[in-house]
Amino acid sequence: MVLAPPTDPNHPNDHALIEHNDDPTHPAFLIPELCRGFYTLGWVTGTGGGISIRKDEHVYLAPSGVQKEKIQPQDIFVLTLKERDFLRWPVHKPLKQSACTPLFYNAYDMRGAGACIHTHSQHAVMATLLWPGSEFRISHQEMIKGMRHGGMGSAMSYLDTLVIPIIENTPDEEDLREGLEEAMRKYPDAPAVLVRRHGTYSWGPDAERAKGQAECLDYLLEIGVKMKLAGMETVGLQQ
Amino acid sequence: MVLAPPTDPNHPNDHALIEHNDDPTHPAFLIPELCRGFYTLGWVTGTGGGISIRKDEHVYLAPSGVQKEKIQPQDIFVLTLKERDFLRWPVHKPLKQSACTPLFYNAYDMRGAGACIHTHSQHAVMATLLWPGSEFRISHQEMIKGMRHGGMGSAMSYLDTLVIPIIENTPDEEDLREGLEEAMRKYPDAPAVLVRRHGTYSWGPDAERAKGQAECLDYLLEIGVKMKLAGMETVGLQQ
Amino acid sequence: MVLAPPTDPNHPNDHALIEHNDDPTHPAFLIPELCRGFYTLGWVTGTGGGISIRKDEHVYLAPSGVQKEKIQPQDIFVLTLKERDFLRWPVHKPLKQSACTPLFYNAYDMRGAGACIHTHSQHAVMATLLWPGSEFRISHQEMIKGMRHGGMGSAMSYLDTLVIPIIENTPDEEDLREGLEEAMRKYPDAPAVLVRRHGTYSWGPDAERAKGQAECLDYLLEIGVKMKLAGMETVGLQQ
Amino acid sequence: MVLAPPTDPNHPNDHALIEHNDDPTHPAFLIPELCRGFYTLGWVTGTGGGISIRKDEHVYLAPSGVQKEKIQPQDIFVLTLKERDFLRWPVHKPLKQSACTPLFYNAYDMRGAGACIHTHSQHAVMATLLWPGSEFRISHQEMIKGMRHGGMGSAMSYLDTLVIPIIENTPDEEDLREGLEEAMRKYPDAPAVLVRRHGTYSWGPDAERAKGQAECLDYLLEIGVKMKLAGMETVGLQQ
Structure with a gap:
């Protein structure tokens, strides 16, 4: 049950899953947009709450313990649906996937x-x-x-x-x-x-x-x- | 009482009623704008509620079962006031007029x-x-x-x-x-x-x-x- | 006590009091901005409520019976403080000063x-x-x-x-x-x-x-x- | 305990602490942004409430008795953490640091x-x-x-x-x-x-x-x- 991104720096980290994409209905864009709306509704204040989206065999996750109304596409984690392997994780700052x-x-x-x-x-x-x-x-x-x-x-x-x-x-x-x-x-x-x-x-x-x-x-x-x-x-x- | 857009693909669908228009007081612009405001007021959350506007002999309708705060002009239906004939309906995605x-x-x-x-x-x-x-x-x-x-x-x-x-x-x-x-x-x-x-x-x-x-x-x-x-x-x- | 703008079409109507001005602290800009804020606070829904600002000997007034969150600078009335004479009134559409x-x-x-x-x-x-x-x-x-x-x-x-x-x-x-x-x-x-x-x-x-x-x-x-x-x-x- | 900016016009006032900076995470930008959010939450209406941020040995303060949702970076005071000396204070209008x-x-x-x-x-x-x-x-x-x-x-x-x-x-x-x-x-x-x-x-x-x-x-x-x-x-x- 322990989930964590690979620590080996040579492990492939497929940033293209997030970053080479400008489709506003893509999970990497929807998660930040939805979280901003949820913040306004009082659902995710104080870094609580969140959302995950599945697209085919990929699961998109917001990071844990951050201001949900400020999430950016590059903060998103991507895992495989079956094996729960990490395909993409943020490296620009230390982030952990949602608890x-x-x-x-x-x-x-x-x-x-x-x-x-x-x-x-x-x-x-x-x-x-x-x-x-x-x-x-x-x-x-x-x-x-x-x-x-x-x-x-x-x-x-x-x-x-x-x-x-x-x-x-x-x-x-x-x-x-x-x-x-x-x-x-x-x-x-x-x-x-x-x-x-x-x-x-x-x-x-x-x-x-x-x-x-x-x-x-x-x-x-x-x-x-x-x-x-x-x-x-x-x-x-x-x- | 059953209302539905024509299914014959050759039936005229007058997109110009919506799309060749940039008057902000036109129903096709007002309906989306008003729905965004109603969402903020808590009147149309969860795809509920809606608005219809009549302009002379034309009736403008929002689609059914969609996020009301996200409606776009091209999602709008136009019917005649008297015969309730469909003059314009969205074809870019499957939408039904408001229930x-x-x-x-x-x-x-x-x-x-x-x-x-x-x-x-x-x-x-x-x-x-x-x-x-x-x-x-x-x-x-x-x-x-x-x-x-x-x-x-x-x-x-x-x-x-x-x-x-x-x-x-x-x-x-x-x-x-x-x-x-x-x-x-x-x-x-x-x-x-x-x-x-x-x-x-x-x-x-x-x-x-x-x-x-x-x-x-x-x-x-x-x-x-x-x-x-x-x-x-x-x-x-x-x- | 009856106040109304002059009906004589030759009466001077000093539009420059509003329109040749881009100072964001000028009453003609402040009234619309404040009304938008008051609408969000629930103070002026349904065309109710309003605000008037005095600047030296001029009194700025919003129109009556309009959506307060939609007021534009050109909708503003200007009167003299003492004689309550109308110096400027909207002519682009029929508007009455606030009741x-x-x-x-x-x-x-x-x-x-x-x-x-x-x-x-x-x-x-x-x-x-x-x-x-x-x-x-x-x-x-x-x-x-x-x-x-x-x-x-x-x-x-x-x-x-x-x-x-x-x-x-x-x-x-x-x-x-x-x-x-x-x-x-x-x-x-x-x-x-x-x-x-x-x-x-x-x-x-x-x-x-x-x-x-x-x-x-x-x-x-x-x-x-x-x-x-x-x-x-x-x-x-x-x- | 009496705090006030120096009145000597020759006293150095280090505007560069605020103005030559476009880092959105800098206190001079964060304080205005956070105050706008707090206003929406009803925490700082009527000029009440506020926030101060420390960055290393510098303390950033909002002004007193102003509309908190309208604060601009140039309205911010900067003091030293230890001596509470004023390093930077607004001069474009008369402002007092937060009470x-x-x-x-x-x-x-x-x-x-x-x-x-x-x-x-x-x-x-x-x-x-x-x-x-x-x-x-x-x-x-x-x-x-x-x-x-x-x-x-x-x-x-x-x-x-x-x-x-x-x-x-x-x-x-x-x-x-x-x-x-x-x-x-x-x-x-x-x-x-x-x-x-x-x-x-x-x-x-x-x-x-x-x-x-x-x-x-x-x-x-x-x-x-x-x-x-x-x-x-x-x-x-x-x-």
């Missing part, structure tokens, strides 16, 4: 996701405190239609109840991998997992649809928290 | 509106939960003066009570058409309709005045929700 | 202000609902030091209690003039006046200091509302 | 900090009202991991309880120096100090890490206030 890397791979391996988003949204943290059990549930909200079954399948219906498992936080982010995997296995229909007192993991078939679902999820967590604080039930139609 | 199209036409047909806005504002959703009946009512707020009678007539007065009908949501957005039509018929003076657990529909004589009224409406929903949660009445002057 | 004009003149005539700001801030509206009497009072807040005695004098101290009179709203904005004048006379030390269910009027020696005080005022209204809703007193040190 | 200067030096002298941030965050003010004693405490939040022991040491753990001392406000900002010093001495592990009814002081090894910690602190104050208002304890795991 969430094993968690992002869960979405790639278990769901075949094309992108995975991790936020420290306060709505998520409040939801995990107001729903002390192992699930956040909400129904009868138009925005549920923006979520996909399992994050990857067909769109959910207004008549579906959205069920998001909640796992307990661990001191080390890497140690969340097992709990996350278990929750994803137990809830194959869930498009996201909440980590108590921490935030969200969600994914989608590609970066655009992962972002769209992350926005819908955050909206539903926010409205759920508001409803709960106003004394309303979030499942069913009766108030 | 709200029949709802937007309600505002054009029943009110002669020049633009119609649909939001997923959380203030609207909370208002429809805190006002469980069929109307949201508020009076004695300066911002009521920013609303027009029926959305199209003269400005409302500080002494008017704003009454916005609330209709129930349906699993399919198209199925809201009938309920929306009934509410607009029953409340000819109302400048908007709320959809429970979903959002707002509002309109105006043109895009600028539709936007101004949508902002006033959202302000009034927000302040109404705050007042209700603080235990105040929103109609009348006594607290 | 707040007589209220802005109160600040110029009674306080010798250099700028006057009117907002529809929701914090102000909530404060006037939670303080049903004729005064909003708050003490022991660092931000009080950002307010000036009477809006124009020396800075207030952390030990001062900020007292802002509240007047009742009227159906027509012009009719607020008398109540505003009375409140400003009765509270010579107050740097602002609140209008119930409407918003704020505040002023300062120049645009920069008027803006700074408007920000401090809004901060204090917001924190006052939060304290009141949490069951705290806003005057004195005991909770 | 927080002695407080910023506390972080340099007592912690060896590389940057110090002062905010008027409303979350901080609310926290000091809801925690009427001399400490704000929170545990079991992922964002605690973004704070460093004493602001300068190793990262805190998810299992650590964050303890931030709260000192009482004083009418003059300079008079906070002693209380701040005492709190920093008594709480060597604390990465920040709160000032009741006023705001935050926090610091870090450099500007980037001071900003990251200030964001984590503000997040934790915000979530702490939300938890307290919802009737939850912020320390321990039971709700």
